[in-house]
Amino acid sequence: MTRRSRPDLKGRLHTQVLNADAPGAVERAAAILREGGLVAFPTETVYGLGADGFNPEAVARIFAAKGRPADNPLILHVTGADMLAGVARDLPASARPLMDAFWPGPLTLVLPRGPAVPAAVAAGRDTVAVRAPAHPVALALIRAVGRPLAAPSANRSGRPSPTRAEDVLEDLDGRIDAVLDGGPTGIGVESTVVDLTASPPVLLRPGGVPAEALAAALPGLGRAEAAAGSRVGAGPAPAPGMRYEHYAPRARVILFEGPAGRVAEAVRRRAEALAHEGRRVAVLATEETAGAYHALGSAVAVLGSRSDPGGMGRRLFAALRDLDRGGAEVILAEGVPEAGLGEAIMDRLRRAAREVIRV
Ligand code: TXA
């Protein structure tokens, strides 16, 4: 029998790093979760911070470890539609076809909350967000625990989501029991969140399933006022958590939107001006325009090609964290085209930005 690690004298936990491929690692993680502990685990989108979704004390530990506001509800992770007993009730007609089409995968459905779900998971709402993640380690872990796992992204509240085990440790080392290291995640931005309890259904957060792909299965899908990504306090909040600061590295992010050539020119000029003031500047660039910054002497992170939103999404949060670690004070970020996964990338960049400049 595995015991939860005990806090030391300063109240810190010893965070174990478990290699997900090592024999017994998933079982060990599952044992910690069954005892009410916290384990971060990889999904196909980002790392989640997992707890037994039916255990209110364990769920409370998630909020404490992240510093998450108590009114921001959590997603329950299941192996599939066969795990919804007690989780959701009165499934809306559109639920089954969406689960059939997109689960396991990066689609979170907001459903009427079932009787087994503690109020803390749903932040007191009568709805619950549910998804089946498409990652073998996540699925094996949920199966081994035998219950749904409540899991927000495994970052300190307000920071970029973690796409690597080292990012989880950067934020949560000593605050959680373990992290299952399954390598870098494949999609890199979080799941798409759709509220099926609204009529018509509403897109609360763009994410791993592009809105274009949903349209076929969900005609008439509405959009929350601010789902395209506006800053803290600006307009109505789409998902309950979206009004809080989000995805922000320590450096000040300035986002430039417009045609690629004009963006590159504006970024280059701003970088020069800031460097002149003695600020440490970094650029978050696309492959097509990265050449414009060679002469600057600033750190340049290349997200990938503008024609490959999948590649850009995969690198987005890691690039923001890496530029932070490199000591950047200001990150000048190029906007990217909003087709497909680009909508989710731009949503995250706009939320991370303290300033948006349209050129
Ligand atoms: O890809 C993902 O979704 C990742 C991985 C770990 O699964 N999880 C994730 O969780 O991004 P989190 O907590 O960082 O974001 C969940 C979002 C928040 O904006 C939250 O407000 C919203 O889903 N949400 C959760 N429950 C809700 C509910 N009952 N009604 C409306 N929105 C809800």
Ligand code: MG
């Ligand atoms: Mg999050």
